[in-house]
Amino acid sequence: MSNKLFSYNILDTPIHRLSGLTKLIGFLLLTFAVMFSYDIRVILAITLFSFYVLKMAQIKYSQIRIMVIYVAVFILINMVLTYLFSPEEGVKIYGTRHELVRIFGRYTITLEQILYQVTKALKYVSVIPLGIIFLLTTNPSEFASSLNRVGVNYKAAYAVSLTLRYFPDIQREYIDISLAQQARGLDLSHKAKLVDRFKNALVIIIPLIFSTMDRIESISNAMDLRGFGKYKTRTWYNSKKLAKEDFIAILISFLIFLLSIFVSIFINKSRFYNPFI
């Protein structure tokens, strides 16, 4: 179908072969590394790394186009707002002031502000590919079994996999209902007033809720009838043992994480890298 926002795709790449657990741990470690550091050199390195992994996983631009657009818009808005609300943030952080242009009033462009905002934007840019890789290369039920193995209750873990299993169904149903209601005259475009748009959304959501509840009833019956919840534990058809590659991948992520902390503590002596002093 043409309208899937994201979906697991089956390929045989080194990234796909890693266990879901490995990818989860790697994703978390790298995210922490990026979140912790404000050193543009570290972040740039991680960005390059994550794009390299993206390429290794053979993810095509067409698969993630919509997501990329959303993210780009989000980052753009974020940058504009950051500047509008605190144009002097960079100066405050780095303690120096290299003014380039004065626009008006307190709005000037300084090297410090540029560095700060570029660093911040790069943080998003470096993490997003990792998230995409995780979503697109992990078999959801294998991921559920990994969660279960690190101690998450299997019912909760299975809920994750069920959500992913039925998400496309519900998405399709939403589109069908929305089209049928538009035919009755529903206006979902931006021309309608905000209050009307909210009211109109209900016309789609109410039928969606009712038909989803029907679906939930039949799924939960099907699961009960096949013994879900019989014991405190269960086994998994799709469980992968951690292989050598998994340990290597986790090790690499952990080293990157350590590196980021190390640079902050011993080289920069703060979370920020300051080239201005």
Place this chain on the structure above:
Amino acid sequence: MNKKPIIEFKDFTFQYYSQAEPTLHNINLKIYSGEKVLIIGPSGSGKSTLGHCLNGLIPFSYKGDIRGSLKINGMETRDLDIFKLSRFVGTVLQDSDGQFVGLTVGEDMAFTLENDRVPTEQMKERVKEVAKMVDMENFLTSSPYDLSGGQKQRTALGGVMVNDVDILLFDEPLANLDPATGKTAIEIIDRIHRDSNKTIIIIEHRLEDVLHRHVDRVILINDGRIVADMNPHEIIASSLLNDNGLREPLYTTALKYAGVNVTKEILPGHLYSLKTDDIKDQVKNWFKSIDKEEEIKEEKPLLKIENLDFSYDSRRKVLRNINITINEGEMLAIVGKNGAGKSTLSKILCGFEKHTKGRIFYKDEDLKDKTIKERAEIIGFVMQNPNQMISKNLIYDEVALGLRLRNMDEEEIKERVNKALKVCGLLPFIDWPISALSYGQKKRVTIASILVLDPKILILDEPTAGQDYRHYSEIMEFLKHLNSLGVTIIFITHDMHLMLEYTTRAIVLADGEIVADDRPSKILTDKKTIEAANLKETSLYNLAQMVGIEDETKFVQTFIDYERWLKSKDEQ
């Protein structure tokens, strides 16, 4: 046969806590090990409730008051829980999409084993074995989105067979399948019954389709009571089916029209068992005696589709070179297997999707630049499940929605809503909450809410899905009435009875192309078309062959005309 009952109901009564009356009254029934039993009954008869009692959903998920006794394998079920019961009774539910919990075929079949804590390696072995039994061994890594309805059902069947249960319970197994797949499903169930000697219980209201293969007993339930417990020949020879709002097989209806006395002696239970030696001449004479001239209707083109192509991406075309002229006042069916392009075509007509090539004309006007909203005033679309459309509490508000969204003034809205409700026979319910209506009435509400926009053409997606014969007739007679008021009606359907009885023309799609556009009597007697579109020949066709009538198509057409003539006579 082993004379020890594997299932035994004794004075069994069940009442849901939410209901004022018991749903099952005083059931006494024995089913023996290795038997194959069909349970039939109209909607609301209690047949599904009976199934729920067997698999433990009652009282595990649906609470209620149980009196009397139900023993399975000699054990009182109220002392067991749903998990213990699931060791003896495997259930295949009707919604094969909803019960597909795994992300792949293999994983779904393994679900029970996972919950039983079977080690992964052993589990994979067992799944492979079972997949072979249900012919799914080449699909173990396929996801549900790549499977046909029949394949999903076979996966579900595999999913309960991994447990090596004694009893297999099928809850409306034919509900969501196209005719050919339904026929195959009945054949697979039969094969498993013969190979494994398991006890098989099938709950269905589509009698003729189940009787495609042998069944030991038919149990007819109505109003929560067992009305009949006999073999297929006896039940078909009786008047019980008609009395209880169920459809008898078409071939027996034809025999009755021909004046044949349908007794159990001619073995009418299955088409294959029917003895035709003594009745041949009667059927032939009846066929000869009816000579009808072709009715020629004046054709006025209303909607023209010319050279239409459609694809989601540029690689694969979902529809190719579609040319259809729909005439004013027609009632026609679009048929074909899932994925053949039926729904896509209707979406294009409503403007939900934009076609890549070709043109659509309403009268002489090109519909290209009309918005979804504008098109809705020409072509109305009614979704399959009324719950997918209803968003208001009151019938009046629901029907008025489309007009209010068009900012019409309340005076005129009132007038139009009243008119639509009157046409749909809902005027007495005008102030009722929708939740108090039956399924069929809800369906009418959704039809009314489209009719109020005054479309010239109505497209209905499976208008009678899951309905028993009485509700089916009710909905279809209503649509026929609408048609007589001048609305052109298009059905998207798998139901061949509907197509035969109510339409004058059927368009058959296969792999995005039109493979036939003809009278239903012709299509359902043409081997090539039947195969291309996963249809099934009507039993009238087989009957014609069995009694030695050469022009089977004409025989089918004669039957339809005769039936319509009977109905119109009734109405006068």
